[in-house]
Amino acid sequence: MKKIVFVLTGLIAVAVINAQSLDEIVKNYSAAMKSDKLSSVKTIKITGKMSAMGMEMPMVMFMKNPDKIKVAYTFNGQDMISVFDGQKGYMMNPMTGSSAPVELTGDQLKQVQNNNVFRNELLNYFKNGQITLEGSEDVNGKPAHKLKINVAGGKPVFMFLDKGTSLLVKTKTTVDQMGTQMDVESFMTEYTDIQGVVMPKKTTAMANGMEAAVITFDNIEVNIPMDDAVFKVK
Numbered sequence: 001m002k003k004i005v006f007v008l009t010g011l012i013a014v015a016v017i018n019a020q021s022l023d024e025i026v027k028n029y030s031a032a033m034k035s036d037k038l039s040s041v042k043t044i045k046i047t048g049k050m051s052a053m054g055m056e057m058p059m060v061m062f063m064k065n066p067d068k069i070k071v072a073y074t075f076n077g078q079d080m081i082s083v084f085d086g087q088k089g090y091m092m093n094p095m096t097g098s099s100a101p102v103e104l105t106g107d108q109l110k111q112v113q114n115n116n117v118f119r120n121e122l123l124n125y126f127k128n129g130q131i132t133l134e135g136s137e138d139v140n141g142k143p144a145h146k147l148k149i150n151v152a153g154g155k156p157v158f159m160f161l162d163k164g165t166s167l168l169v170k171t172k173t174t175v176d177q178m179g180t181q182m183d184v185e186s187f188m189t190e191y192t193d194i195q196g197v198v199m200p201k202k203t204t205a206m207a208n209g210m211e212a213a214v215i216t217f218d219n220i221e222v223n224i225p226m227d228d229a230v231f232k233v234k
Helices: 002-032 035-040 106-113 121-127
Strands: 043-052 055-064 068-075 078-084 089-092 102-104 131-139 142-149 157-162 168-177 180-194 197-207 210-222
Touching (some): 002 035, 002 121, 002 131, 002 142, 068 106, 102 106, 121 131, 142 168
Antiparallel strands (some): 043 055, 043 210, 068 078, 089 102, 142 157, 157 168, 168 180, 180 197, 197 210
């Protein structure tokens, strides 16, 4: 009986240590991202480009606190736009043969909202009990905490936080692409701090081990005037 009690006590102790470790990891990440200062940031504008399949597409991103997002890519002189106006999301893609806005739902809507740097998604996942600590793994030659995010109704997402900086350096998940399972990894590098806004200037996406796209931020502007009309669908 004493042996059983001892084993149970040991298991509880391990669970508590893991929970404390995870709590500390999330706190360190929030501190590294300066999440407590983002409430004072009103707007963010990013200009850059996406390189994929030998093509380079200019991009511009607008964000207005707390939840307005607009992302536009230019290809062959035409703009492909995704926007969330705080209530609904829309996409306008003239490459489909129509420039009429199409309302976004489900995963497509989440993809647009995930661009919102004003939200600390990792902290929200932690508060909802959706994170488990899966040990550590080297990313670009440096040790990183491996966190498993249990996404409701979807496949788990793994997030890797550099042990030295506490910054997100890699994500990994599996997606279904036309009936085929595909491992998608994204690597975040060249972090910068612009007036308290911390973000990577370069993100490299890999699909089944092959480079699929590279997104580069060339200019990040903080607290510039930005009318709500930017996020309206015309």
